[in-house]
Amino acid sequence: MKGRAEFPYTKLPGTLRGFVRRASLWEGPDHLLSVTGTRFAEEYRRFYYRDIESIVSQKCARAGSFGLWIVHVLACVVLGSIAAASPFPWSLGILACFLLLVLIFRLIGCLRYSCRCYIQTAVSRKELPSLLRTWSTEKALKRIRSRIEEAQGALPEEVGSLQEEVVTAVPASAKPSLGKPRSAGIRLATLAFLLLLANAAECFCSLRLASYASSEVWARVRDILLVYGEGTCIVLALLCIYRWRTFRGLRNVLFGCLGFVAAEVWFSLNFRNVYAAWVKEMHVVPHFYQAWHWVLATIGSVAGVLAIGGLILLFLKRDTYRRGDLSTN
Amino acid sequence: MPILCPSCNGELPEWLLRTKRTETLCPNCYTALTIELFPALFRRPETIDVQNLALAEGEACCYEHATKRAVSFCNHCGRFLCALCEVEIAGAIWCPACLESNQGVALPRALEKRRTLYDSVALALSIWPVALLYPVIITAPTAIYLSIRHWKTPSSLIPRKKWRFAAALTIACAELVLIALLVVAGVAGMHQAHGVVVR
Numbered sequence: 001m002k003g004r005a006e007f008p009y010t011k012l013p014g015t016l017r018g019f020v021r022r023a024s025l026w027e028g029p030d031h032l033l034s035v036t037g038t039r040f041a042e043e044y045r046r047f048y049y050r051d052i053e054s055i056v057s058q059k060c061a062r063a064g065s066f067g068l069w070i071v072h073v074l075a076c077v078v079l080g081s082i083a084a085a086s087p088f089p090w091s092l093g094i095l096a097c098f099l100l101l102v103l104i105f106r107l108i109g110c111l112r113y114s115c116r117c118y119i120q121t122a123v124s125r126k127e128l129p130s131l132l133r134t135w136s137t138e139k140a141l142k143r144i145r146s147r148i149e150e151a152q153g154a155l156p157e158e159v160g161s162l163q164e165e166v167v168t169a170v171p172a173s174a175k176p177s178l179g180k181p182r183s184a185g186i187r188l189a190t191l192a193f194l195l196l197l198a199n200a201a202e203c204f205c206s207l208r209l210a211s212y213a214s215s216e217v218w219a220r221v222r223d224i225l226l227v228y229g230e231g232t233c234i235v236l237a238l239l240c241i242y243r244w245r246t247f248r249g250l251r252n253v254l255f256g257c258l259g260f261v262a263a264e265v266w267f268s269l270n271f272r273n274v275y276a277a278w279v280k281e282m283h284v285v286p287h288f289y290q291a292w293h294w295v296l297a298t299i300g301s302v303a304g305v306l307a308i309g310g311l312i313l314l315f316l317k318r319d320t321y322r323r324g325d326l327s328t329n
Numbered sequence: 330m331p332i333l334c335p336s337c338n339g340e341l342p343e344w345l346l347r348t349k350r351t352e353t354l355c356p357n358c359y360t361a362l363t364i365e366l367f368p369a370l371f372r373r374p375e376t377i378d379v380q381n382l383a384l385a386e387g388e389a390c391c392y393e394h395a396t397k398r399a400v401s402f403c404n405h406c407g408r409f410l411c412a413l414c415e416v417e418i419a420g421a422i423w424c425p426a427c428l429e430s431n432q433g434v435a436l437p438r439a440l441e442k443r444r445t446l447y448d449s450v451a452l453a454l455s456i457w458p459v460a461l462l463y464p465v466i467i468t469a470p471t472a473i474y475l476s477i478r479h480w481k482t483p484s485s486l487i488p489r490k491k492w493r494f495a496a497a498l499t500i501a502c503a504e505l506v507l508i509a510l511l512v513v514a515g516v517a518g519m520h521q522a523h524g525v526v527v528r
Contacts, residue, residue: 007486007487007488009486009487011487024487026487033486033487035485035486035487037443039446039449039453040445040446040449040450040453041443041444041445041446042443042444042446042485042486042487043442043443044441044442044443044444044486045442050369051369052367052369053330053332053366053367053369053370054332054364054365054366054367054370055364055365055367056332056334056335056362056363056364056365057362057363058334058335058336058360058361058362059360059361059362059363060336060360116335118335120330120332121330121369122330122369123330125330125333127335141365145365148367149367152367152368152369153368154368155349155366155367155368155371246354246359
């Protein structure tokens with residue numbers, strides 16, 4: 001009983017644990033206690049339930065402790081290397097795979113389920129550094145909410161428009177009336193990235209096939225279809241999303257892709273003939289063959305990076321794109 | 330105080346703040362936000378009745394403001410305080426001077442802003458210098474001193490055990506014993522090298 005009286009705080013979900021920096025949040029009888037600090041000192045900040053005006057959480061990617069990331073990646077690499085060199089790779093290999101899986105889950109958590117939480121009183125607005133994952137934030141806020149409601153009572157009657165339910169939309173007056181559906185733009189952009197990925201795969205396949213030559217009609221047709229398909233999808237996607245500021249990031253990636261496709265077309269038109277003329281000698285003259293090899297590898301790599309980057313962007317921002325109701329200009 | 334977007338620091342428009350809990354995008358930077366509002370946001374600031382503050386005939390006045398009526402007294406120094414000067418913290422009344430100087434009384438827990446974790450300092454002093462070996466001669470006694478000196482000092486506001494002090498003491502003592510053994514062995518070796526028989 002003495003211990004309970006001495007420590008009137010209950011731990012709330014969410015902790016920031018780094019090699020140096022630490023943070024946690026504690027629920028007190030009449031206030032929240034935010035504990036931040038290093039290994040050797042702690043700093044306390046109290047937020048009295050009666051004073052809390054709002055809590056704003058911003059969804060964003062957060063890495064957490066960089067030291068833990070370094071240790072985790074190093075552990076994966078070291079274990080993988082030892083397992084590869086070992087005569088019995090399974091024992092350590094399974095552990096390395098498990099660590100890799102945990103790393104992937106952590107990465108997804110950092111990119112998709114992270115947030116920053118800010119608490120506002122009449123005189124200050126401070127971040128709660130311990131709340132960095134959305135699931136812990138939800139749990140903590142659920143407990144804080146009930147405490148605040150106990151301390152502050154009901155919302156004032158004059159704020160009659162306040163509703164109890166969660167809303168995800170904005171007032172109709174604030175919604176843009178741009179007419180064209182955004183989903184078409186997203187679909188076209190996805191298709192463009194998939195075609196780019198196919199282009200990259202095709203380039204890398206060509207590297208392996210020694211018999212690849214421009215004389216093969218089907219290969220030329222495949223190239224042309226891929227490049228012009230990519231170009232068409234990119235242009236249409238840009239037309240669909242151009243007026244929405246929410247899609248700025250995607251728009252820039254699509255412009256990059258368009259530049260790449262233009263360069264590829266220009267390169268094909270100008271150098272395809274040279275290639276056709278030299279293709280027979282290529283196998284004889286090693287440096288020409290090597291040069292063509294590097295050209296194909298570069299095209300494949302750039303296409304692959306653009307495609308994977310674009311698909312990751314689409315995956316990460318899918319909520320924003322889905323809810324992009326406010327993007328009026 | 331207006332509600333600001335944490336990403337762009339732009340003021341969020343009123344039409345976004347019409348619900349108790351809103352999931353939306355910031356109209357300026359399009360960051361996904363979840364906003365929860367509480368009644369304190371709509372509370373008007375309390376006003377002090379100036380008429381009641383004025384000193385009347387035969388009434389005690391505030392120590393700091395001679396023209397103001399005293400409404401309470403400081404629980405630590407006993408000075409009379411007016412409504413402007415009294416500060417209530419954890420059920421006790423404080424005057425601004427006591428609060429600033431923390432005169433003669435321990436700072437209440439509700440006011441503490443920072444604490445040093447001497448147990449972690451002692452543990453770090455006993456462990457980390459081992460890598461460099463020689464600093465241990467200084468850091469091990471320091472770790473022992475810190476562990477003994479701050480054994481009873483309250484370490485943290487949140488639950489924290491004393492195992493770090495115990496570990497620091499044990500490791501530092503072991504280091505000192507090892508150093509002593511090394512010194513003895515070194516001296517014995519030197520004596521042997523000079524042909525002195527050590528019994």
